[in-house]
Amino acid sequence: MTSAPVTEPASHPLDETHQQRLALREGLAVGLATAAYGVSFGALSVAAGLDIWQTSFISIVMFSGGSQFALIGVLAAGGVGAGPAAIASAALLGVRNGIYGMRTAPIVGSGLWKRLAAGWITIDESTAVALAQPTASSRRVGFWVTGLAVFIGWNATTLLGALIGDALGDTRAYGLDAAAAAAFVGLLWPRLKRMQAVAVAVAAAVVAATLTPVLMPGLPVLVAALVAVVVGVFNWLGGPALPGAASARKGLRS
Amino acid sequence: MTLWQIIIAASIAVLALKLAGYLVPPAVLAKPTPSRIADLLTVALLAALIAVQTLGSGQALALDARIPAVIVAAGLFAIKTPFIVVVIVAALVAAGLRALT
Numbered sequence: 001m002t003s004a005p006v007t008e009p010a011s012h013p014l015d016e017t018h019q020q021r022l023a024l025r026e027g028l029a030v031g032l033a034t035a036a037y038g039v040s041f042g043a044l045s046v047a048a049g050l051d052i053w054q055t056s057f058i059s060i061v062m063f064s065g066g067s068q069f070a071l072i073g074v075l076a077a078g079g080v081g082a083g084p085a086a087i088a089s090a091a092l093l094g095v096r097n098g099i100y101g102m103r104t105a106p107i108v109g110s111g112l113w114k115r116l117a118a119g120w121i122t123i124d125e126s127t128a129v130a131l132a133q134p135t136a137s138s139r140r141v142g143f144w145v146t147g148l149a150v151f152i153g154w155n156a157t158t159l160l161g162a163l164i165g166d167a168l169g170d171t172r173a174y175g176l177d178a179a180a181a182a183a184f185v186g187l188l189w190p191r192l193k194r195m196q197a198v199a200v201a202v203a204a205a206v207v208a209a210t211l212t213p214v215l216m217p218g219l220p221v222l223v224a225a226l227v228a229v230v231v232g233v234f235n236w237l238g239g240p241a242l243p244g245a246a247s248a249r250k251g252l253r254s
Numbered sequence: 255m256t257l258w259q260i261i262i263a264a265s266i267a268v269l270a271l272k273l274a275g276y277l278v279p280p281a282v283l284a285k286p287t288p289s290r291i292a293d294l295l296t297v298a299l300l301a302a303l304i305a306v307q308t309l310g311s312g313q314a315l316a317l318d319a320r321i322p323a324v325i326v327a328a329g330l331f332a333i334k335t336p337f338i339v340v341v342i343v344a345a346l347v348a349a350g351l352r353a354l355t
Contacts, residue, residue, distance in 0.1 A: 054258065099292045173353075189331040
């Protein structure tokens with residue numbers, strides 16, 4: 001309460017409590033939904049050759065779905081030899097969390113330990129819920145509740161998934177390799193709202209597939225990332241957001 | 255590098271990037287190019303990972319049960335099916351096709 005910047009008009013205290021309660025509810029709901037797919041990460045990580053300890057370590061310390069799936073995806077394809085490429089893929093996918101941190105820092109306020117804890121749980125979900133709230137105090141509630149709910153749920157279900165994956169044995173027979181690809185589709189889907197993003201996605205997929213037989217595992221994904229840098233620097237196809245978004249969506253449905 | 259070293263290095267790198275966001279002055283965000291590149295970087299990496307995960311078989315390309323599974327998954331995400339349901343259905347499609355062939 002004390003460190004909140006007074007950016008909005010003084011609202012009624014009852015209204016404020018109401019907004020905080022809504023933020024709390026939304027945070028818990030998002031936490032539950034996200035936790036559900038921690039099971040798939042745990043199972044896929046074990047399928048990629050990691051043990052239960054290694055799998056849980058990643059979910060605790062790295063704690064970022066996209067980076068975690070990327071790390072085990074590259075390791076599954078290339079083994080320990082693809083280690084540097086696996087690290088680079090995970091790190092590049094983690095860049096967006098740094099961008100989120102710039103936006104959530106004013107919400108969290110100052111204080112070393114508070115910022116360290118906040119940084120740890122700065123991910124897609126906590127940032128999205130926090131920024132969607134209308135008042136400073138509900139943004140703070142939204143950020144912490146979502147981050148902590150996802151952290152607890154994600155780690156519990158990662159462990160559960162790792163135990164299940166361990167018990168399954170031959171994971172290909174259960175289609176877990178296809179489940180990994182489907183999980184990436186789910187992470188990508190909400191980001192395809194603009195023509196520019198759709199074009200980058202298609203180009204990156206083509207580059208990665210074409211280079212797979214030529215380069216060592218992990219590198220095709222990193223080379224494909226250059227597509228984003230080139231398109232981003234020159235802002236190709238980066239026209240106005242709304243018409244692009246509409247046509248992108250239509251294009252995807254067809 | 256051992257598997258543990260890879261895991262620890264990658265985890266610390268991702269955590270450090272999160273913490274770095276709290277040290278950068280917000281003025282950087284005012285420029286559109288860095289945040290646009292970061293957004294597109296995520297899109298490109300995920301799309302590339304889908305391609306490799308669906309078509310790659312070690313260092314070769316292989317057309318198998320993963321392709322119909324991923325197409326089904328994309329269709330389900332398009333009609334807003336929950337993530338965990340889609341992941342399970344994709345696994346079942348691939349497992350089913352493999353059991354049949």
